Amino acid sequence: MRFAIYNLYPRLLGNIENWYYHVHRISSMGFSWIYINPITEAGFSGSLYATKSYYDYNPMFFKNTARLYAESEIKKFIEYCNSFNINVMLDLVINHSSKDSPLSIEKPTWYKRDEHGQLLSPGAWDNGEWVSWGDLAEFDNDRKDDGSHIDLWEYWKELINNNMYLGFKGFRCDAAYKISSNLWKYIIDYAKSVDNNVIFFAESLGCPSEDILSLSRSGFDYVASSAKWWDFSSKWFLDQYAEIIPHAKYITFIENHDTERVITEYAGNINRVKMCMIFTAIVGEAWVMTYGFEYGASKRCDVVNDTMDNCEPIHYDISDHIKRFISYMKSNEILACSGEIEFIKLYSEEEEYENDEEYDSSYENSYDDLETEETGIENINEDDILIDNDSSIRAFYKYNLDKSDRLLIIMNISDQDDSIDISDFDIKNDISFGNAFNITELFEHNENVFTFKPYEIHIFELIDGKS
Numbered sequence: 001m002r003f004a005i006y007n008l009y010p011r012l013l014g015n016i017e018n019w020y021y022h023v024h025r026i027s028s029m030g031f032s033w034i035y036i037n038p039i040t041e042a043g044f045s046g047s048l049y050a051t052k053s054y055y056d057y058n059p060m061f062f063k064n065t066a067r068l069y070a071e072s073e074i075k076k077f078i079e080y081c082n083s084f085n086i087n088v089m090l091d092l093v094i095n096h097s098s099k100d101s102p103l104s105i106e107k108p109t110w111y112k113r114d115e116h117g118q119l120l121s122p123g124a125w126d127n128g129e130w131v132s133w134g135d136l137a138e139f140d141n142d143r144k145d146d147g148s149h150i151d152l153w154e155y156w157k158e159l160i161n162n163n164m165y166l167g168f169k170g171f172r173c174d175a176a177y178k179i180s181s182n183l184w185k186y187i188i189d190y191a192k193s194v195d196n197n198v199i200f201f202a203e204s205l206g207c208p209s210e211d212i213l214s215l216s217r218s219g220f221d222y223v224a225s226s227a228k229w230w231d232f233s234s235k236w237f238l239d240q241y242a243e244i245i246p247h248a249k250y251i252t253f254i255e256n257h258d259t260e261r262v263i264t265e266y267a268g269n270i271n272r273v274k275m276c277m278i279f280t281a282i283v284g285e286a287w288v289m290t291y292g293f294e295y296g297a298s299k300r301c302d303v304v305n306d307t308m309d310n311c312e313p314i315h316y317d318i319s320d321h322i323k324r325f326i327s328y329m330k331s332n333e334i335l336a337c338s339g340e341i342e343f344i345k346l347y348s349e350e351e352e353y354e355n356d357e358e359y360d361s362s363y364e365n366s367y368d369d370l371e372t373e374e375t376g377i378e379n380i381n382e383d384d385i386l387i388d389n390d391s392s393i394r395a396f397y398k399y400n401l402d403k404s405d406r407l408l409i410i411m412n413i414s415d416q417d418d419s420i421d422i423s424d425f426d427i428k429n430d431i432s433f434g435n436a437f438n439i440t441e442l443f444e445h446n447e448n449v450f451t452f453k454p455y456e457i458h459i460f461e462l463i464d465g466k467s
Contacts, residue, residue: 001281001329003250005033005089011048011306016061016073018308019412020080022291027084029319030326034081035089035172035288037257037303039467041065043098045135048091048303049099054159060307071166078167078275089170090163094156096122096136097176101143104137112138122178124206143182150360153186158255160191169198173220174201177211181218182277188219201251205258209243218246225250227280228259238343241283244337252284255293257301263315264298274321274413275455278279280432281329282409283400284337294319304465321434328433334407335459339399342406346395347418392418393452407431408460412452423448429461 006026013019026034039061043052057070064070078088097103099119104111112120123132141156143149161173171191176184184200201222202215211275212223223244241282244250254276255262266272281287290301296315329335392414399406407452408425411417430436437450437458 001287001326002285003033003284003330004031004326005030005035005251005287005288006031006342006462007035007037008258009291009301009306009461010037010039010061011301011303012291012311014060014308015063016077017224019077021088023081023084029294029323030330031289032085033087033089033170034285035170036095038091041099041246041313043135043310045098046304047098047135048267049093050135051093051097052098052101055162074166082167084117087166087169089172090164090168091174092160092171093174094139094141094159095175096133096138098135099137099139106154109148110155112140119450122175123309141183142180149183153183156183157190160187161194164191164194164198169195170201171199172201172203174203176215177204177207178222179436181214182216184218184220192219209240212244213247216244221249222251222286223248225280225284227253227283228262228276232411236250238341241341245340249285251288253288253290254280254282256290257289257303260300261298262293263296264300268450269315269455271453271455272415275413275457277325278457279411281325282290282335282387283338283341287326287329287335290320294322302401323428325433332407332431334398334405339401339406340397341402342396342397344395346391348391390414391422395420406462408462409457410452410460411457412454415454416422417451419449419451421449425460426463427460428463429460432458 006024006029008019008022010019011023017352023034028261038048038051039058040051041053041056041058043050056065057065057067060066062070062073073214081088086240099121102117114120117138122134122138123130139152141152156302157362160303161411163171173179173184185442188200193453199221200219202212202220202224204212204223206217215223216383226240226347227237227250240251255265259265262273263270266276287441291297293314295312295317297310298315299310302310392409392412394413397406398409408427410420410422427439430439435458439460442448442450450458
């Protein structure tokens with residue numbers, strides 16, 4: 001995690017004047033970016049993601065929604081953020097508009113139509129059923145052989161240009177995988193010709209790896225990671241990580257406006273929340289935190305109905321914990337980079353004995369001195385399920401970019417204590433965040449079995465970086 005992004009969710013904060021009160025504390029926690037959900041005028045449904053006008057603004061956030069007034073307020077706010085060394089990122093929604101957008105009448109050829117000529121609503125598959133979002137109309141962003149797409153593409157280019165003029169330095173691109181890669185390349189190439197430091201972040205959750213790779217080739221700096229949904233037992237996340245990381249950088253999160261609040265999802269278990277916080281940060285170049293996470297907010301964000309009245313009281317405050325966590329992550333090169341992750345299979349004593357009996361001498365481990373017959377550790381390449389025993393301990397290596405150094409990460413993913421014999425690992429030091437074992441003291445007492453508390457995660461330095 002090289003940098004941290006704070007999602008200043010506007011529906012819970014109201015008018016832009018209220019946003020100022022949070023900037024100093026956001027900076028104090030170590031965030032260098034603020035990300036804002038859509039703030040333009042919404043359509044009849046009221047959803048922030050159902051844009052009615054791209055140049056008029058939402059009355060929830062501005063006293064005067066006329067373009068010149070609202071944009072003046074935006075510029076002032078961004079300048080204030082910049083004074084705290086914070087850049088601001090805007091949510092960009094160009095896959096669709098609200099069905100009552102004037103564009104649907106003024107520019108009818110810009111939209112996709114169904115077989116009856118009606119505006120086509122985008123949607124998504126949910127448990128085998130197609131869910132259509134009836135308040136939305138999908139743009140026809142594809143490139144056309146006759147050049148009829150150019151007017152629409154120029155409209156998006158000018159929208160980007162205007163928002164960059166206001167001071168936005170980044171764009172989180174909603175439903176990016178649904179939009180033509182040709183259009184993204186057109187937009188991003190233009191934006192970077194104006195400011196090479198502007199960043200583009202693709203919302204790419206749930207799409208196949210080939211679509212994510214296509215987004216990367218289109219110029220996106222970052223893509224969204226699904227790390228928060230990994231069960232630490234199946235293979236899909238590690239496969240995806242290995243495929244994507246050489247080509248794109250991950251932005252990770254543990255909750256956002258589309259998910260349950262994590263404290264609710266984990267039934268109030270703060271230790272599990274903290275474990276997930278650390279893990280998601282380890283596997284991303286950037287980490288996003290939504291307003292309210294630090295205060296134990298339990299109610300899911302509602303992009304249609306939330307108002308300031310839905311802003312919860314402070315249940316607890318872990319702001320200082322987050323501050324120390326962000327500093328910790330940034331200060332360790334291996335944790336901060338998108339280096340390779342190697343899963344380690346840990347056998348029970350019975351499984352290890354069976355493995356010894358069946359050991360094939362032709363087997364070669366990735367490291368000459370790390371052989372299955374001696375350690376009971378095996379690199380996993382093919383199985384869909386990484387773990388098939390009852391252990392709740394998970395272990396993997398995280399490498400730096402050139403694989404010259406690595407860390408050992410061990411975690412307990414259950415709500416019960418569990419133990420592991422660490423004598424097979426050449427551990428030098430425990431550098432865990434906030435809960436390190438005293439390795440010297442334990443080894444002096446010949447204690448090789450470490451007990452991990454529920455949802456505890458430990459990070460170990462290894463002698464010479466390799467076992």
